[in-house]
Amino acid sequence: MTTAAASRGDPATRIREFCEVFEAIQNQIAKVVVGHHEVLEQILVAFFAGGHVLIEGVPGTGKTLIVRTLAHVLNLRFGRVQFTIDLMPADITGTRIVVEADGRREFVFFRGPVFTNVLLADEINRATPKTQSALLEAMAEMQVTVAGSTYPLDPPFFTLATLNPIEMEGTYPLPEAQLDRFLFKAILSYPSAAEMREILSSTTSAELPESQPVFAAEEAPRRVEALKSLVREVLVAPHLQEYAARLVRATGPSQSKFAPAAHDGTPVDERIDRYVSFGSSPRGGQALLLGAKVHALLNERGNVSADDIHKVAVPALAHRLVLNFAAQADQVDPRELIERVIDANRKAVR
Amino acid sequence: MSESDPADVAGEIQRARRRLNFLSLVDRSCTTASVCLLAATALLLLALRGSPGWFSIGLWLSVTGAALLVLHTASTTYNAWMSAADTAREIDRRAALDDRLATLTSLESLKPADESLAAVVLAQAASMREQWAARRIAPLRPPRSVYLAAAAAALLLTASFVEREPPPPPLSAVAEKPRQPHPAQPRPQGDASKLHAAAQAAAEPGATTVSQNALSESLDPAENGGSSTDGHPAMARAPQETGMPDSPADRLPSSSLAEGDPIAGRLQELIRNALRPSQRDAHSRAALLRAEPQPRSGNGATDDARAARAQGARRDAFGGERRTGAQMSPEKAAESRLFSLRARTGGAHEPAGGAGGNGDKSTIFGKAEARSGTDRRTFPIQLSGSSRVIHMRFERPQQPPRDPLPAAGAVEAEPQKVSEVDIEDAAFHRAAIPAELEPALRRIFVTRAGP
Numbered sequence: 001m002t003t004a005a006a007s008r009g010d011p012a013t014r015i016r017e018f019c020e021v022f023e024a025i026q027n028q029i030a031k032v033v034v035g036h037h038e039v040l041e042q043i044l045v046a047f048f049a050g051g052h053v054l055i056e057g058v059p060g061t062g063k064t065l066i067v068r069t070l071a072h073v074l075n076l077r078f079g080r081v082q083f084t085i086d087l088m089p090a091d092i093t094g095t096r097i098v099v100e101a102d103g104r105r106e107f108v109f110f111r112g113p114v115f116t117n118v119l120l121a122d123e124i125n126r127a128t129p130k131t132q133s134a135l136l137e138a139m140a141e142m143q144v145t146v147a148g149s150t151y152p153l154d155p156p157f158f159t160l161a162t163l164n165p166i167e168m169e170g171t172y173p174l175p176e177a178q179l180d181r182f183l184f185k186a187i188l189s190y191p192s193a194a195e196m197r198e199i200l201s202s203t204t205s206a207e208l209p210e211s212q213p214v215f216a217a218e219e220a221p222r223r224v225e226a227l228k229s230l231v232r233e234v235l236v237a238p239h240l241q242e243y244a245a246r247l248v249r250a251t252g253p254s255q256s257k258f259a260p261a262a263h264d265g266t267p268v269d270e271r272i273d274r275y276v277s278f279g280s281s282p283r284g285g286q287a288l289l290l291g292a293k294v295h296a297l298l299n300e301r302g303n304v305s306a307d308d309i310h311k312v313a314v315p316a317l318a319h320r321l322v323l324n325f326a327a328q329a330d331q332v333d334p335r336e337l338i339e340r341v342i343d344a345n346r347k348a349v350r
Numbered sequence: 351m352s353e354s355d356p357a358d359v360a361g362e363i364q365r366a367r368r369r370l371n372f373l374s375l376v377d378r379s380c381t382t383a384s385v386c387l388l389a390a391t392a393l394l395l396l397a398l399r400g401s402p403g404w405f406s407i408g409l410w411l412s413v414t415g416a417a418l419l420v421l422h423t424a425s426t427t428y429n430a431w432m433s434a435a436d437t438a439r440e441i442d443r444r445a446a447l448d449d450r451l452a453t454l455t456s457l458e459s460l461k462p463a464d465e466s467l468a469a470v471v472l473a474q475a476a477s478m479r480e481q482w483a484a485r486r487i488a489p490l491r492p493p494r495s496v497y498l499a500a501a502a503a504a505l506l507l508t509a510s511f512v513e514r515e516p517p518p519p520p521l522s523a524v525a526e527k528p529r530q531p532h533p534a535q536p537r538p539q540g541d542a543s544k545l546h547a548a549a550q551a552a553a554e555p556g557a558t559t560v561s562q563n564a565l566s567e568s569l570d571p572a573e574n575g576g577s578s579t580d581g582h583p584a585m586a587r588a589p590q591e592t593g594m595p596d597s598p599a600d601r602l603p604s605s606s607l608a609e610g611d612p613i614a615g616r617l618q619e620l621i622r623n624a625l626r627p628s629q630r631d632a633h634s635r636a637a638l639l640r641a642e643p644q645p646r647s648g649n650g651a652t653d654d655a656r657a658a659r660a661q662g663a664r665r666d667a668f669g670g671e672r673r674t675g676a677q678m679s680p681e682k683a684a685e686s687r688l689f690s691l692r693a694r695t696g697g698a699h700e701p702a703g704g705a706g707g708n709g710d711k712s713t714i715f716g717k718a719e720a721r722s723g724t725d726r727r728t729f730p731i732q733l734s735g736s737s738r739v740i741h742m743r744f745e746r747p748q749q750p751p752r753d754p755l756p757a758a759g760a761v762e763a764e765p766q767k768v769s770e771v772d773i774e775d776a777a778f779h780r781a782a783i784p785a786e787l788e789p790a791l792r793r794i795f796v797t798r799a800g801p
Binding site for chain 2: 301
């Protein structure tokens with residue numbers, strides 16, 4: 001770490017640079033996207049943490065606009081896939097086709113839209129699980145395997161998938177393994193009245209708002225990767241690692257054979273026991289700490305605090321809970337369950 | 351960044367750690383001491399005003415509870431003893447440092463490379479040092495439990511001034527109550543051998559309190575009216591036998607519990623003697639006085655002889671005690687001092703206790719006509735006061751020659767005589783003693799034996 005870090009300069013300066021870039025990106029996106037400040041922050045946090053984001057929102061709330069604007073501001077390559085029921089995995093990852101060259105025919109791999117920096121998987125739940133799973137390897141390992149050949153993705157790779165929660169007919173809910181690959185799940189709500197007025201005003205005038213890239217095109221991937229590596233350098237005290245693990249364990253029911261909470265004394269909320277079939281995976285813990293590290297940098301700190309963990313707990317853990325039928329019948333919100341878990345375990349870190 | 355000295359940060363954390371641990375120790379110790387002092391206060395009140403049964407229960411409950419509490423305190427203090435990492439977390443919490451110190455202390459070295467983010471954390475922690483200085487995080491001021499302990503100590507001190515127990519009912523009331531022995535309980539018989547044993551025990555050095563109890567227990571409950579000092583088995587029978595109202599102490603657990611707990615009984619006596627020696631004497635006398643409401647016939651010598659016959663076994667025990675005891679009891683010493691004083695003031699010295707009676711002759715308590723029954727209720731306290739004055743004022747005199755008491759079984763006792771000086775003694779003048787109580791009073795002075 002020391003040699004690489006030494007070449008990057010003073011850590012305090014790097015932290016300040018990180019904050020400035022983050023703020024600049026937010027400001028540029030805010031020129032186009034009205035409102036949704038919290039969701040925008042979550043998306044950027046996940047981006048610099050090296051994760052992917054699942055955005056859920058009703059149509060017309062700006063999901064696609066947010067992703068396109070982000071790619072434009074970052075000056076990164078942008079790819080978009082509109083997921084439909086007849087979409088095939090090769091349509092995403094790419095395929096091998098026969099090409100005749102010099103009188104010889106050979107298979108050549110044509111890269112799919114996944115080979116980009118920012119990928120928008122629009123209405124991902126409309127594709128079949130087989131197609132949805134085509135993204136698994138790319139999201140988790142940043143590579144694609146086609147016909148026995150593995151093709152790495154160029155960093156940075158950032159997937160933003162959108163979900164439409166109201167048109168459920170003909171959709172395929174994302175499998176748990178797929179959901180688990182997303183660092184955060186952001187919920188886009190309706191804009192407020194003031195935001196709505198501003199949206200109408202800005203998008204119906206002759207002059208449309210336009211954002212400017214923060215990075216130059218040639219240096220954008222390198223700058224982004226440098227900032228992402230800075231995130232990984234943020235220090236986490238052992239008791240906070242333990243706290244994050246405790247939170248993750250507390251999301252599982254005590255009576256499940258997959259839940260370790262029943263055996264280590266972690267308090268499990270009564271509603272978790274009643275409504276949750278499976279709790280968060282260890283990826284949830286990773287998401288907690290990575291997101292917390294970004295928040296620490298945003299506060300110009302080199303270390304994670306408990307409050308940083310609390311800030312990202314809901315978007316990092318809520319979508320990893322597998323709720324049972326009772327929860328669906330009672331319309332239980334998993335975010336409320338996570339908040340209860342935090343409240344129940346908050347004193348453990350104090 | 352590099353200006354921040356890791357050693358300073360580590361040193362400040364250590365200082366805060368020492369202070370926090372010290373204050374925690376003081377706090378827990380004072381809390382424990384407060385609880386123990388409160389228990390001691392309750393125990394003291396029980397010793398002074400409670401029955402031996404309750405005192406025994408309270409004693410062992412307090413001892414057990416205090417032991418458990420001390421163990422618990424030691425255990426919790428050990429578990430709560432802060433390490434450097436714990437201290438860092440505590441400082442982070444109190445000074446809102448966002449876990450900076452905890453992060454720093456988790457590093458292998460507090461001197462990180464300048465390029466790492468730990469240097470940033472260190473610099474930030476050092477820049478906020480005034481915010482988390484040890485004197486600010488853990489100021490050396492006494493915790494609240496110190497005041498609690500002081501209050502408990504004050505309570506204990508206050509409790510030590512509590513009177514031993516309510517004074518006994520007026521003697522007239524006792525004397526006028528007809529005796530009604532409980533039909534269901536056989537009347538206990540006096541046991542001369544028991545008295546002998548008690549007297550011998552009393553004669554042993556340092557066995558003053560034992561002798562009092564033993565002698566009291568050895569008394570025939572029928573003769574002393576079923577009323578005795580605390581701890582006597584007759585206490586439980588007292589209401590039935592004497593017709594006295596049932597006191598709270600009588601409703602408490604049976605004194606048999608105290609009988610089976612000599613440690614508690616001895617401790618209670620020690621406490622009472624240490625705090626209220628004169629009261630204790632007064633109560634012992636009062637108890638014995640209640641035991642002897644026998645009317646006198648008028649002839650002092652005859653009455654004395656009859657009293658001696660009635661208390662034959664007891665006198666035998668006292669005599670034996672007097673013969674075997676090499677040391678004088680405080681009461682006897684007081685008597686002797688009194689005699690010595692009178693001799694020095696020119697009065698004729700006569701053997702004590704021989705001129706009793708309530709006829710036309712004066713007794714040691716003054717002239718008969720001066721002893722109206724209206725002042726009798728002040729008798730125990732007055733005696734106590736006079737006895738104490740004698741203890742305080744005069745040097746230990748030469749023991750006046752006394753006739754040996756008859757051996758065990760003998761009932762005739764030589765009546766003691768009192769000089770005119772004795773009769774005129776101011777201290778005894780203040781004691782308004784009914785004539786019929788004279789043998790009992792005389793027996794008190796005889797029975798205050800033991801070293």
